Each structure stands twice: as structure tokens, then as C-alpha cells.
Amino acid sequence: MAAIDMDCLLVANRGEIALRIIRACRRLGLRVVCAHSEADRDAAWLHLADQAICIGPAPAAKSYLNIPALLAAAEASGAGLIHPGYGFLSERPEFAEAVEAAGRRLVGPSASVMRMMGDKVEAKRAMIAAGVPCVPGPDSVLPDDPDAIGRIAAGIGYPVILKAAGGGGGRGMRVVRTESELADAFMVTRQEAGRFFGNADIYIEKFLERPRHVEIQVLADAHGHALWLGDRDCSMQRRHQKLIEEAPAPGIDRALIAEIGERCAASCRRIGYVGAGTFEFLYEDGQFYFIEMNTRIQVEHPVTEMVTGLDILAMQIDVARGKPLPITQDQVRSLGHAIECRINAEDPQSFAPSPGRITAMHVPGGPGIRMDTHVGAGSEIPASYDSMIGKIIAHGGDRDEALARARTALAEARVEGVSTNIPLHRQMLAEPGFSAGGVSIHHLEHWLETRK
Numbered sequence: 528m529a530a531i532d533m534d535c536l537l538v539a540n541r542g543e544i545a546l547r548i549i550r551a552c553r554r555l556g557l558r559v560v561c562a563h564s565e566a567d568r569d570a571a572w573l574h575l576a577d578q579a580i581c582i583g584p585a586p587a588a589k590s591y592l593n594i595p596a597l598l599a600a601a602e603a604s605g606a607g608l609i610h611p612g613y614g615f616l617s618e619r620p621e622f623a624e625a626v627e628a629a630g631r632r633l634v635g636p637s638a639s640v641m642r643m644m645g646d647k648v649e650a651k652r653a654m655i656a657a658g659v660p661c662v663p664g665p666d667s668v669l670p671d672d673p674d675a676i677g678r679i680a681a682g683i684g685y686p687v688i689l690k691a692a693g694g695g696g697g698r699g700m701r702v703v704r705t706e707s708e709l710a711d712a713f714m715v716t717r718q719e720a721g722r723f724f725g726n727a728d729i730y731i732e733k734f735l736e737r738p739r740h741v742e743i744q745v746l747a748d749a750h751g752h753a754l755w756l757g758d759r760d761c762s763m764q765r766r767h768q769k770l771i772e773e774a775p776a777p778g779i780d781r782a783l784i785a786e787i788g789e790r791c792a793a794s795c796r797r798i799g800y801v802g803a804g805t806f807e808f809l810y811e812d813g814q815f816y817f818i819e820m821n822t823r824i825q826v827e828h829p830v831t832e833m834v835t836g837l838d839i840l841a842m843q844i845d846v847a848r849g850k851p852l853p854i855t856q857d858q859v860r861s862l863g864h865a866i867e868c869r870i871n872a873e874d875p876q877s878f879a880p881s882p883g884r885i886t887a888m889h890v891p892g893g894p895g896i897r898m899d900t901h902v903g904a905g906s907e908i909p910a911s912y913d914s915m916i917g918k919i920i921a922h923g924g925d926r927d928e929a930l931a932r933a934r935t936a937l938a939e940a941r942v943e944g945v946s947t948n949i950p951l952h953r954q955m956l957a958e959p960g961f962s963a964g965g966v967s968i969h970h971l972e973h974w975l976e977t978r979k
């Protein structure tokens with residue numbers, strides 16, 4: 528067992544975010560150790576780490592979700608810091624607790640803050656207390672009594688949405704349009720919530736018909752300082768999966784965004800939040816409505832890095848090491864516009880995953896273009912994990928320039944040997960609604976329907 532080294536970081540993740548974490552560690556001069564599964568044994572990013580430790584077989588439950596194996600890798604290497612990335616264990620309070628109990632530090636907020644934000648009803652209550660606007664509806668779970676539920680729904684006004692307090696990944700939600708559907712919908716959602724999330728608590732909100740998804744990036748240190756680093760529009764989604772993200776959100780009053788951003792930063796100070804985080808909102812008819820907070824780095828953080836010029840990953844690691852934020856709110860800049868396209872190894876028509884070996888690949892470049900990818904010619908894409916193989920990010924002086932650069936980059940990008948959604952991105956970037964900006968969260972699915 529090696530001595531605990533706070534200048535050594537264990538990456539408890541894989542793929543492009545593992546590579547992104549390695550790059551941040553290099554920038555900070557930290558030693559970096561990657562935990563990996565047997566399926567990722569030959570992965571290219573491992574060569575960029577100082578050490579690679581195999582923690583188990585391909586299924587995530589036996590490797591990237593295996594807390595004892597990850598802690599054993601930290602012990603063997605001496606890593607004092609553990610970065611969970613996104614997905615996998617990144618929002619599991621029990622992992623945060625285990626890391627702490629092992630005398631190490633997770634790059635993320637405390638287990639108790641993570642637990643509070645993981646319960647959407649508790650999160651909503653905390654946000655209401657902090658003056659962050661939420662979707663209309665009670666800040667408590669629903670009672671069992673059907674009559675009482677009926678009165679609450681009538682008070683909000685139909686349509687309403689039933690949501691699992693412990694839900695995630697777009698599951699455990701049901702829209703109810705009339706009173707006659709309410710009792711059955713409640714029963715089914717409750718059963719699902721118990722089965723999927725081990726928590727049968729259900730809450731109710733007004734269902735917004737045509738909202739946009741707009742989120743605020745925050746970063747807070749352990750000394751009571753919190754910043755908001757700008758906003759992102761992630762409305763281009765399919766089945767609640769984001770495909771294109773941009774910063775800033777087009778066509779929204781900057782003063783309103785600043786007011787919401789300030790409230791997010793204030794609530795971070797209030798709850799003792801430390802680390803990078805995202806407040807997700809629905810935006811409709813000029814109003815913001817909080818839906819949830821993600822207590823981790825997000826896939827789409829690069830669009831914020833491009834417009835602010837900040838290295839959010841390096842800053843996230845530094846605040847986890849106890850360093851104070853190096854800038855104040857008035858030093859946060861936003862320059863131009865950035866658009867990110869998530870490149871998935873999947874069939875562009877059916878969306879079925881397309882694992883296999885990449886035979887040839889061209890990574891686009893040129894002014895304003897950044898591609899974060901962990902794969903290249905010869906890489907094997909395992910079937911066991913998420914199909915995202917990289918992100919193409921385009922920055923420009925304004926939205927039109929960012930769009931033009933994104934189109935050029937997508938025209939240039941080439942991946943052979945597996946199918947990807949690159950052809951779909953080319954079409955989406957040319958689509959008039961998205962080009963105009965400000966589409967709702969249903970836009971992409973409607974467009975995919977008409978395209979058939």
C-alpha cells in the first residue's frame with residue numbers, strides 16, 4: 528500500500544472524459560492513474576497516464592461501478608484524489624462516503640449535498656428556499672389518498688407531470704392531461720419508481736408544453752466562494768439525450784440569465800456546495816423553472832470553456848484540493864458563441880449502437896475547432912459502454928460563425944469501420960429551425976418524425 532499522495536489523481540472513468548481529466552492533470556502537474564476494465568485494456572488514453580490499473584471485467588458493475596476495486600487501485604497507486612467524471616459513480620453519495628472513509632478526496636461535492644440533490648423533492652425545496660424559481664407544484668411528495676392527489680392536480684391545473692423523487696435518466700415520469708387518467712397514472716409511476724429507483728416517492732408539477740432546456744454552470748470552492756460561468760442551451764435532444772449543445776442560449780435576455788446565474792451561485796454558497804455543478808432549467812415564455820441539479824462535470828462543459836476561455840476541469844480539481852477560486856465573478860468573460868455536436872457510434876437512422884473497430888478516422892481542425900475524442904484509427908469500441916466516441920466543438924465570434932465552422936468541421940469529419948451519427952449532425956446543422964436558434968426540447972424529435 529502506497530502512502531496517500533494528494534498530488535496524484537485516480538481517474539474512475541473511461542473514454543473521452545478520462546482523457547479530458549488526464550489533460551487537466553498534466554496542466555496542473557499532477558500524477559495521474561487510470562482505472563480501467565479488461566475491455567479497455569488496449570485503450571489509447573491509458574498510454575497518456577502515468578499508470579494504468581485493471582480493476583475488473585467489461586461489465587460496468589464489475590469495474591467502473593465497483594467501489595472496492597476502485598479504492599484498491601487508489602491504495603495501490605497512492606492516489607489521494609479520485610475523479611469520477613460523469614455517469615458511473617459520479618453522483619453516488621455512497622461512493623463519496625467510501626472515498627472519504629478511505630482518507631482520500633473525491634473531486635465533487637460532499638456526500639450529504641450529493642444526497643440532497645439526488646432527491647428531487649429535497650432539491651426543489653432547497654432551491655425555493657434560495658429564491659431559485661421552480662416549476663409550479665408542491666415542494667413535497669404526494670400523499671396516497673386519490674382524492675387529495677386530485678385536489679392538488681386541480682390546484683396546479685392540467686396538464687401535470689408525475690415524477691419520481693429519486694428518478695434520473697429521463698425515466699419515472701408520466702404526463703397526465705385529464706383528471707380521469709390521474710389515479711392510474713399515479714399507481715403505475717409509483718410502481719415504476721419503486722422498481723427502478725428503490726424509492727416510491729412521487730411528486731407532481733405543472734407540465735410545460737414547449738420549453739427549452741437551459742442550464743447554468745457553477746463552480747464553488749471550499750472557502751465560501753461560488754461563481755456562475757454562463758449558460759448553455761441543450762434543447763436538441765432525443766429521448767432526453769442531448770445531441771447538440773451551445774453557449775450562450777440564443778435569444779434570451781442577458782439580464783434575466785445574469786439574475787438566474789446569481790441565484791444559482793448564491794444557493795451554492797447557502798448549501799455549502801464545493802466543485803463544478805449544473806443547475807438545469809426549463810425555459811418557457813420568458814420564465815426559468817428549475818428542474819434539477821447535476822453535482823458533477825457534464826459532457827457539454829467544453830462550450831462554456833470555449834466562450835469563457837477557462838479550463839473548468841483544472842479549476843474543478845483545484846477546488847477539490849482546497850484551493851480558492853482564482854477569479855471573481857466580474858472576471859468571468861463570455862466571448863462569442865460555441866456549439867458542440869456529440870458524436871456517437873450508432874446508426875444514424877435507427878440509433879442502434881454500432882460497436883466495432885475504427886479502420887480510418889479524420890479529426891477536423893482549423894480556427895475555432897476542438898475535438899475531444901479518445902479514439903482513432905485502430906480503436907476498438909466496446910459494446911459494454913455508452914456509444915459516445917467524441918465531441919466536436921466549434922467556436923466563433925457570433926452564433927452564425929460558430930454554426931458555419933461547425934458545418935465545415937462536420938463535413939470534414941470521417942470515421943470508418945463503425946456507423947456514426949455524423950450524417951445526422953450534418954443534417955441537423957443545416958436544418959432551418961435549429962439554424963434560427965431557440966427551438967424547444969421537442970424540436971428534434973418532431974423533425975426526425977417528418978424526415979422519415
Ligand code: ADP
Pocket residue numbers: 662688694695696697698700732733734735736738740767807809818819968
Ligand atoms: P432526469 O433526472 O430523469 O433527467 P429531469 O427532471 O431532468 O429528469 O427531467 C428530464 C426531462 O423531462 C426534461 O429535460 C424535460 O424534457 C422533461 N420534463 C421534466 N419536468 C418537466 C415539466 N414540468 N414539464 C415539461 N417537461 C418536463
